[in-house]
Amino acid sequence: MLTIWTVVRFLHVLGAALWVGGQLTVSLVVLPLARRGLDAERRGSVLTAIGRRFGLLTVAFFLPVQIGTGIALAWRRGVTWESLLVPGYGRILAAKLALFAVVMLAAALHGAASSRGYPVLARVMAVTSLVTSVGVVALATALPVT
């Protein structure tokens, strides 16, 4: 049945799809093509622009939506701080939240590193963030549906 909660869940899933899917698309499709097809200078400017746009998207849309809908969904399910430690739903959710925090930390480090001229660290952090966010999705799918 369609309720307001369907919409909330839809937004939550959509945000994740946009962010993780977007990053995957950039890494698996855009970057290889850019590396092959563009000269170094244009590649740099294009990739920087993509990075900026993605950062903006993250801060302005993705984070508020994910956190907001996430809290709402948790509230609806009756999640409490104690229940986060209980094996099962609570512990999966806690692990997912912790891993998500790692993703955001890595993404922030990526942004900081690339703007300050540490390309290797930036790239390591970008890939870490991407792979870890796939882990977050995996944990999300492991959460029992209610």
Add this chain to the structure above:
Amino acid sequence: MTSTDVRLEPPPRQPLPGGPPRRSSWHARANAVVLVWLALALAAAALGDPLALPRWLPVHLLLLGAVTNAAVTWSEHFAVALLRLPPPRPRWSGLRLAVLNTGVTAVLAGAVGGVPAVAVGGAVLVVGVAVGHTAVLAVRSRSALHGRFSYLARWYICSGAALAVGAALGAVLVSGSLPQVWQERLLAAHVHANLLGWVGLAVLGTLFTLWPTVLRTRIVEGTSAWARRSLPLAAVGLVGAVGALTAGIRWAAVVGLALYAAAAVLALVPLLRTARQRRPHSGASWTVAAGTGWFAIILAADVAVVATHPAHAVADALGTLLPPVLVGFVGQVLLGSLMFLLPVVLGGGPATVKRGTALVERWWLPRLIAVNAAVPLTVLPVPPWAETSAWALLLAGLTVSVALLAAAFLRSRGLTWHTPSPAVVGTALGAALSAVAIGVAGSGLGPATETEPVAATGGTRTVEVSLGNMTIDPGVVSVDIGEELVLRVRNDDVQAHDLYLDNGARTPMLDPGQSAVLEVGVVTGPMEGWCTVMGHRAAGMDMRVETGEGSDAGTDSAADGSVSGAESAHLDLSGEMSPDWRPYDAVLEPAPGGTEHEVEIRVEETELEVAPGVRQSMWTFNGSVPGPVLRGRVGDVFTVTFVNDGTMGHGIDFHAGSLAPDEPMRTIRPGERLTYRFRAEMAGAWLYHCSTAPMLQHLGNGMYGAVVVDPPDLEPVDREYLLVQGELYLGEPGGAEQVARMDAGEPDAWVFNGTAAGYDHAPLEAAAGERVRIWAVAAGPTSGTSLHVVGARFDTVYKEGAYRLRPGDDGGAQALDLAPAQGGFVETVFPEPGTYPFVDHDFRHGENGAHGLFEVTE
């Protein structure tokens, strides 16, 4: 650098013809196998807890996998190089390597998978390779017996012989066919044969030449003399120690170990003199030196442990020494040697060897410091965070070492080692983080998380679980689906256990007396649980979580009566006792003379006929229920030697004595004994029983008996009988089902002297007109008695130390009432011949086994 750097063989004076054997590619491959086992050992150590791997797995991956391969490969290599033997054919070496690793794999797989036959088969292969390898070495080195390095072959032969013994002991252990005490003793012998023999002798023998080589100096004068002198001492000491540990003779084991330690000190003399000649300077030399230092520390600690523990407790006590032994000694000697040897065997000319050495020695000082600082922290009493950090440091240091060695190997195979690309590093980092998170998320989860019973009941079921000697109690826990299960686990045994449930929930390894709360999580289906200590599951340490549905759910309450009724219904008390059944002799002999009585009481697990045609495994004192009767007079001293021949801890408690229970009533382990001395200062019919918790179970399974202390004015009578009344609980002793009926106080039958209705089938005798005294003790554990003889009256009642009635008094008595643990006697004179039943006049008891007959003749 000159070419001396590449030589395995030390002396510049006596260059061996042809330089290193031209089998470097073969040796490189053999060493790659060692590296693979090392990596597996590290992985098992790091992932052991989350994956619920048994603790011995990393131990055996290291010792049986890495060390055994290294020792076989290198002992042959050194023997060939230094004794100038012709190199063996690669086909033979390859076959040996294949068989050895098949055997090792089978041992590990069989032991992990709980298929002892496979593990035993693997151990047979390992023994076969050890014996074959040693025999070949012995035969081939005979031609070289007078050379400068001839001692080397002898050390290797002794080492190989020790492996054969150690692996054979291991095979016996893993088959799990021995009683617990023997199992523990053999474990201690197995550990010593392998660590001090197979590993220790091979290491010491190799170091005589390897150490100067690693230091790039001459072999000091007299090395071969020290080597020759110390070996016999070490061998004799080791044989003595292993034999004495097997036989359980503590002092002999200490003497043996002291001899071995003395031999090790002798062997260290030339090594120290070599080090004085040239100080250690490389990563390899410092690592080998540190490993040898740990060997000395371990030997001292081992002597102390063996001197202070009985043989069957040695293996357990040595458990805390595992990190120094495995990492400090074995790991460092192995890694240090490989740091030197691997670049050499990988070959490729001086420049390549130098490059390889530089690679494997990279960051050697931080690695050395990390490992040697972390090892003590894993052993000493430090806060948990410090211990965890130490383990992380240890694993990190070792992992870097193994990774560098592997990199050197790969590089020699043409696989160059690039700095990994950011993408690879990022992927690895992300995957590792995700794996940790998924591991945390999955912890405490049932396997079937997709069903959604999570919120179904919301109830939480908390169950107390006791880990005992090869038992988990209760053996069955019934839970409703959807209920959350929490187990409060307590280790009530004298050795360490843990509890692992097959949904991944597990307790840490619990030392004796420790407890842990195990959150099993929401139960979605039946589960199995067991102790992961090797062999304990096979020995019976398993439990089941059953999901009660419908009728099962009510077992605790209403259904129980009918279950018990059904059980009792198939006890046919009027049936025939088996022809070989002998009743417990109820005739009470008069007190023996003298004021000192010595008695030996042994705990035995005995199958007894407890009702007509019904045999039941009982926990007994001296093989009978009740145990032996002790009789004396007021003031007598009883010296009881109590021996535990059972398979779990027991103690003993004499109500007739008065003393502080702490020491004499303590629980002793299987194989132990204690002396219990008490003075019987008060008259009465006393109970004695097992003093080990849960006493309900120990008494309910037959661990009780009587002490009769005559009142000073006790008149002689024509006949005296003793009846100890108890309860009978059928089924697996200590099993959940049996214990549930004990808890409910619902025995299957009541017994006089251990057999339900036994004296219906073997009536007690008396003659008309005789005065008969019937002593009685109510052993319970839960019900007392109202002892009555049909057709007779008692003119004497003595209960709990006092006469209630004496001949000549006006009144008479019809029953002797005793609460659990009370005792007394009654006297009667049978008026005329006939059959007089005696019963517990509580007819639930009387008609369910507490029944017998007096056959009174003319």
